[in-house]
Amino acid sequence: KAGVTQTPRYLIKTRGQQVTLSCSPISGHRSVSWYQQTPGQGLQFLFEYFSETQRNKGNFPGRFSGRQFSNSRSEMNVSTLELGDSALYLCASSLVPGDSRNQPQHFGDGTRLSIL
Amino acid sequence: AKTTQPISMDSYEGQEVNITCSHNNIATNDYITWYQQFPSQGPRFIIQGYKTKVTNEVASLFIPADRKSSTLSLPRVSLSDTAVYYCLVGGTYRDDKIIFGKGTRLHILP
Numbered sequence: 001k002a003g004v005t006q007t008p009r010y011l012i013k014t015r016g017q018q019v020t021l022s023c024s025p026i027s028g029h030r031s032v033s034w035y036q037q038t039p040g041q042g043l044q045f046l047f048e049y050f051s052e053t054q055r056n057k058g059n060f061p062g063r064f065s066g067r068q069f070s071n072s073r074s075e076m077n078v079s080t081l082e083l084g085d086s087a088l089y090l091c092a093s094s095l096v097p098g099d100s101r102n103q104p105q106h107f108g109d110g111t112r113l114s115i116l
Numbered sequence: 117a118k119t120t121q122p123i124s125m126d127s128y129e130g131q132e133v134n135i136t137c138s139h140n141n142i143a144t145n146d147y148i149t150w151y152q153q154f155p156s157q158g159p160r161f162i163i164q165g166y167k168t169k170v171t172n173e174v175a176s177l178f179i180p181a182d183r184k185s186s187t188l189s190l191p192r193v194s195l196s197d198t199a200v201y202y203c204l205v206g207g208t209y210r211d212d213k214i215i216f217g218k219g220t221r222l223h224i225l226p
Contacts, residue, residue: 004158035216042216042217042218042219043159043202043216044216045215045216088156090158090159091158092158092159102145102146102147102149102164102206104149104161104164105159105161106161107151107158107159107160108158109156109157109158110156110157110158112156
């Protein structure tokens with residue numbers, strides 16, 4: 001079974017631009033979560049989608065947004081990029097048939113975003 | 117529930133490594149999950165358990181009766197086990213948002 005696929009793996013942007021990252025979950029997984037990882041802050045939760053609906057959102061500004069499609073694939077968008085947005089962005093998928101908080105998450109290898 | 121793990125640990129190849137995680141406020145329905153992360157990769161699920169002992173092909177998880185802590189045991193580690201290990205409790209949410217702690221940076225020496 002294929003794992004979580006994130007594209008692109010690397011991305012370089014300049015301040016003020018916007019970016020869209022893509023995530024394809026494991027087949028059959030319906031929940032997709034996004035995380036930002038930086039050396040200083042560690043892994044921080046961005047948002048979670050299930051059945052095309054955002055279920056939870058972390059403490060990030062409105063410049064960070066996402067969506068999920070009917071095939072469970074997800075995208076996240078960051079507008080008006082800032083230097084501090086440089087990070088590894090990780091996507092994770094899980095089955096959500098029951099108590100989602102105990103479902104192991106399966107992560108992709110992330111998109112490394114560098115802002116110049 | 118908030119989790120507490122050692123920030124870093126060193127060990128030698130061939131040794132057994134035990135990483136303990138404290139989670140005093142674990143809820144009745146919460147499972148305990150451990151992840152491993154290598155640089156520039158996403159965390160990888162290692163093992164999950166609810167009580168007593170769980171073992172798979174890579175690790176064992178020991179959970180005492182009060183469930184206020186758990187220990188991840190890695191048998192006969194190798195250099196490739198050098199990574200960051202995260203302990204998560206099902207209730208590791210704040211306002212329903214999953215919270216990863218800082219994890220334990222394990223360094224295996226030759």
